[in-house]
Amino acid sequence: MKTEEQLEAMRRMLRIRRFEEAVMDIVRKGQGIAGAVHICVGQEATIVGSCLALRDDDFMVGYHRSHGHPIAKGAQLRPLMAELMGRRTGVCRGKGGSMHLADFRVGSLGETAIVGAGIPQAVGAAYGARLRGTDQVALCFFGDGAANIGSFHEGLNLASLWSAGVVFVCENNRYAMSTALADTMAAGSVAERAASYQMPGTIVDGQDVISVFEAVSMAVERARAGEGPTLIEAHTYRYRDHAEYGNLKLSHRPEDEVEEWRRRDPISVFSAQLLASGVAEEELREIEEQVAAEVADAVAFAKASPAPDPDELFDDLWATPLEVH
């Protein structure tokens, strides 16, 4: 990674962090984000390191914990925040909400609330790119909980058969809701399951944005060259509980485990690395300030945006509504 890219990585990680903090703040204060939100704070290095390995016209598929993923792919914050608040200016016009922050302008093909279901969809996007004669690659994120569902098996097998240009990134944060991966997966690691599909599988430190970037870049290169898919398992951690449940203290995780991971916070670690490599403190502060302003602007925009009109209820159900009804 060149310095410029490193600074961009820093900027995007911060964008995600501050965005998520703003979301938590709004939820806590009951200021207009309804429904469940799954916060990805702690996982920024995996998300950003992966997305920065892509071209702008490449595809990315997220999952339920994916506020950060479109941001990492380059999406603007205003429509994302407006979506979370259910406004008509939202990126999905208020129809999708927290678990469905698609932004097709930046190749973000959407997110699904059904664990594992995005996997074959990403494979299809890569298959389609090949057929349409482009060399676009599809990056597919999912959690460790997805490793035991049928779509994982079918999707990875198809990807390998088709030498599809897809990169699978499993964000292994060790838990699915309250359940530890070790209790539900009869395998030593997610990555080792790659062998069942004759594709490379690697484990990477998901808290180190550069390691992630490098691993995913190699996989993207392979994918773009038509050499097929790769499965990357990033070891990472979410600081928050599965979802935001108000002020209740619910975690089923040992307190010191959370603390341990916080000590390796991907943003703090990377920030220290950047300073050590000669980046000026001021430069980082400037990024901090710009990001804070962007997020504040997005929140203000969202709050000022109107809710959808009742007559928008049926909008976008059909691409070509037929006249018979």
Added chain:
Amino acid sequence: MKTEEQLEAMRRMLRIRRFEEAVMDIVRKGQGIAGAVHICVGQEATIVGSCLALRDDDFMVGYHRSHGHPIAKGAQLRPLMAELMGRRTGVCRGKGGSMHLADFRVGSLGETAIVGAGIPQAVGAAYGARLRGTDQVALCFFGDGAANIGSFHEGLNLASLWSAGVVFVCENNRYAMSTALADTMAAGSVAERAASYQMPGTIVDGQDVISVFEAVSMAVERARAGEGPTLIEAHTYRYRDHAEYGNLKLSHRPEDEVEEWRRRDPISVFSAQLLASGVAEEELREIEEQVAAEVADAVAFAKASPAPDPDELFDDLWATPLEVH
């Protein structure tokens, strides 16, 4: 295998072979077997070798190509043949037909027309046995085509997690309908996928009834001891096309491939072995004759049986019909 067991293996393989021949004959002559039939001729050694490794009270789950499996598990032929002819005396009272020859009296828990769907059901039967305090084992058959479907993945993972007493036998006859396994599975073998579930996976010569019996017996022992599941891939072959389509010549397989496998016919090979080991030709002839008589009797029984009465249409839909309708 003791000689007596070997003779029983021979008897059951012959029973399947002659039963299937009778089925083909009835189909060819249009004498009353409706719908599709999937003939298992050529695969008798795998089916019988596996089932003979079980106790009578163990469970067995079949799939769409499973006329032979209840026979191997010890079912009587009359109700099976009557079922294929859609008679009220059929083992499923005419409701199931060719793809659903359950016979619970001998632990045959039924067959499914949905590829792979029986896999988790067998796991559940084994889980249930443990909970009910028995040491019954569940044997689960499926074809090579099932190796790429989600239920395979979910079922094997669950079995391993639960150390369920289940033995998976994949009858790899190299094709799913007209499609070669090599074209649809991104893995060197079905057996090697066992590693993804931390269970032993072995390949066995599916045309050699003794090899199959020994491999499955070891797995059954393991299962009964609570040590968990095993995946066994039996290399075998079906002489017939996917299903019986009248007199059309349809095979997508090279003619010499079929011939090659026929030269290693499991019944001929085993018969020669038995003779070489000192079994009298007469003894084999006697078995042949007994089996022929049994099958003839089953056909006669089925043909003489009445079709279900129209008022049986609703029978057995509900275990406890409620009075409201």
Added chain:
Amino acid sequence: MPTMSYRDAIRQAMLEEMRRDPAVVVFCEDARFWTMPTHGFVDEFGPERVPIMPISEEGFTGAAIGAAMTGLRPIVDYTIANLMYVAWDQIVNHAAKNRYLFGGQASVPIVFRAAMKYANATAAQHSDRPYPQLMNVPGLKIVVPSNPADALGLLKSAIRDDDPVVYFEPLRLWGTKGEVPEGEHLVPLGKAAICREGTDVTVVAIGDAVPAALKAAEVLSGEGVDLEVVDPRTLVPLDKATILDSVAKTGRLVIADPAHKTCGAAAEVAAIVAEEGFASLRAPIVRVVAPDVHPPFSPALEALMYPSPARVIAAVQSVAPAELMAR
């Protein structure tokens, strides 16, 4: 009578039946999680009867079927009704059919629990009310309790029933409280409840449309219109007689149901009455249902989706006898 929340009634039913019958087991992801009615069950019943579940709905539904055919009585909790779709083949092709396919050799005594998260801003993939789809599949009994007492009594009956029963829970009822009879309380499957007797218009209401219909009845009684509110409780088998008797009395029918309109439960009730109760019908049958569009995330839009007292009132007014409306 003691008071209990709908959620606690579900919990109580499972507890009582698991204590009564060691064959009852629970398959549920995160069964130990604090939000789950099964919270604490692992401690009481052990990890064998409440195993830790991977995210494998298709797999553990299949496992439940295998276990059920050989002697257990699993409760399979999907936690969100939409997740049944992942296991649809096992539910529709197997649980519903195996007994019939095998000529009655085995039964499939499973309760499938499905909480419906609609009206909760969780968007289309978490807000379905899929019971109409399953009503089209023979072999499944289907229940939608509308209050804590029924939630308790129907779940206990469902667990004891030898057929697969799909038990749908409108999540927004979980927190509502109601009286529950003392002692063992069983509500028979297949029996409707007449929640309110009336003479002018029959309202058949399902799930959380029942409280909406009862509120509408209250308002309308002030205007001199007397609603009869019928809660089928069990959708399969449906207590047609109670519905037809009511329409025979009132001659007018409104059906309130939070599921989608086309081929919905309301369509079935309408068709039955148009077929078997036509002679007594004195006005068009009106459906107060979710329109044929997905639940949108935005609460402002989602608020338009489901039957409300106002929508029930408007529907009743459109069919009530002219002399009553004129008053």
Added chain:
Amino acid sequence: MPTMSYRDAIRQAMLEEMRRDPAVVVFCEDARFWTMPTHGFVDEFGPERVPIMPISEEGFTGAAIGAAMTGLRPIVDYTIANLMYVAWDQIVNHAAKNRYLFGGQASVPIVFRAAMKYANATAAQHSDRPYPQLMNVPGLKIVVPSNPADALGLLKSAIRDDDPVVYFEPLRLWGTKGEVPEGEHLVPLGKAAICREGTDVTVVAIGDAVPAALKAAEVLSGEGVDLEVVDPRTLVPLDKATILDSVAKTGRLVIADPAHKTCGAAAEVAAIVAEEGFASLRAPIVRVVAPDVHPPFSPALEALMYPSPARVIAAVQSVAPAELMAR
């Protein structure tokens, strides 16, 4: 006009559209198999557009969705309608919903083909007619052609449509032949066909109930009863106007449909007419449908399941004007 079988019409539609538009691809197991309407397609279009498929319905349905959202127009052939259940989550939670969830940012132009093997002694797991289940899901257009010309013209329209379309084929119609217009033939989605005009009773018939209804009409015309036979062809969106107009004329409605009764397509048609056409109804609405039991294997029993001319005739006789019946 040339004559063509229903099966060849399906084949012809796919051939024409694949030649016209390189974005059209086919996902089908054993597409090269001789029984498949896609036999020979790999040779013409190459293995990229007709890839060899593992038995992974959920996987390749998801892949079709990803490809469709990014520019392709897949035809997904399940070969047996029951196999859709394995892919239900992708169809119902994703194909039907993604466009709405994403606020119109992407479309999902897929045709899901589903041959229905009922009346063919393949028992319950291969004989379903699942369109009523999908009619309850917004976002899917649904088609059931009843003759070769419609099979051709509706499939071509479906492939060109930008929304997901589920195309159901009664397998026992595959071999039937019929005239097909020369040149490019498109049948618009959402438009019913009046197969036979008549004055006494409206019969709305779906799929292979249409030939049964037409035969019934022939028989009854000899008895002086004049049937109007309406084939909706598209079930979503349904051409309500044509049905209501017909009932306005006849005042009597019989619905013939091989799908199950409860919450079936016939229930929806009945509910619409009871709601919007009540004023013109002069007799109970009668459904001639499959009873709520699984298709049994035994041909002797399965013969009882689906609408036959005799069943349609009996239903019509139960509601036809008394003066006609008296003659």
